[in-house]
Amino acid sequence: EVQLLESGGGLVQPGGSLRLSCAASGFTFSSYAMNWVRQAPGKGLEWVSAIIGSGRSTYYADSVKGRFTISRDNSKNTLYLQMNTLRAEDTAVYYCATSGRWLGLCDYWGQGTLVTVSS
Amino acid sequence: EVVLTQSPGTLSLSPGERATLSCRASQSVSSSYLGWYQQKPGQTPRLLIYGASSRATGIPDRFRGSGSGTDFTLTISRLEPEDFAVYFCQQYVTSPYTFGQGTKLEIK
Numbered sequence: 301e302v303q304l305l306e307s308g309g310g311l312v313q314p315g316g317s318l319r320l321s322c323a324a325s326g327f328t329f330s331s332y333a334m335n336w337v338r339q340a341p342g343k344g345l346e347w348v349s350a351i352i353g354s355g356r357s358t359y360y361a362d363s364v365k366g367r368f369t370i371s372r373d374n375s376k377n378t379l380y381l382q383m384n385t386l387r388a389e390d391t392a393v394y395y396c397a398t399s400g401r402w403l404g405l406c407d408y409w410g411q412g413t414l415v416t417v418s419s
Numbered sequence: 420e421v422v423l424t425q426s427p428g429t430l431s432l433s434p435g436e437r438a439t440l441s442c443r444a445s446q447s448v449s450s451s452y453l454g455w456y457q458q459k460p461g462q463t464p465r466l467l468i469y470g471a472s473s474r475a476t477g478i479p480d481r482f483r484g485s486g487s488g489t490d491f492t493l494t495i496s497r498l499e500p501e502d503f504a505v506y507f508c509q510q511y512v513t514s515p516y517t518f519g520q521g522t523k524l525e526i527k
Contacts, residue, residue, distance in 0.1 A: 344507060344521045403516075404511030408466075
């Protein structure tokens with residue numbers, strides 16, 4: 301059974317940094333591309349970033365390019381999202397999701413971790 | 420960036436009725452790299468449809484996806500009480516892999 305467990309969310313001031321983690325189990329992690337998708341309170345889904353299985357290629361939404369960095373440690377079955385220069389509009393629940401079939405398509409989702417950017 | 424526009428914003432129907440949800444892309448979504456997701460209140464999104472028309476594992480056959488190019492449709496043939504939720508379409512043909520703004524399906 302695919303399991304994804306996000307952690308690292310919390311309250312951070314504008315301009316601050318945070319690193320999210322997503323611990324994966326139940327599948328061959330290194331064979332799957334992975335995504336981060338976020339959802340602001342009461343709003344829709346926004347795809348944030350993706351990384352292929354080897355980690356050699358990464359992709360970003362324009363809204364986070366240059367501020368966020370996606371990475372993975374296949375030896376630890378863990379996905380990361382380093383978020384710098386955070387803004388109020390980054391406040392959201394952040395989900396990690398697998399892309400087993402095609403890059404960008406989110407097959408399985410974690411429960412999410414809430415990031416609140418506020419002074 | 421491919422912009423996806425979903426309509427209607429809210430759809431009010433009764434159990435047993437047929438629901439038709441639309442997703443229109445600002446440019447052609449080649450190879451039908453279009454997915455649909457369902458999100459119930461307080462829950463994580465769930466993949467329903469990929470490749471515009473293929474049902475994901477465990478999805479009942481009352482959910483049907485169709486369309487190509489720039490116009491896609493999700494049809495729910497006979498609404499069950501558990502189908503009332505928010506539905507999102509997503510294109511994954513090119514990064515950024517954008518979502519539509521969602522259609523809320525509510526009980527009439």
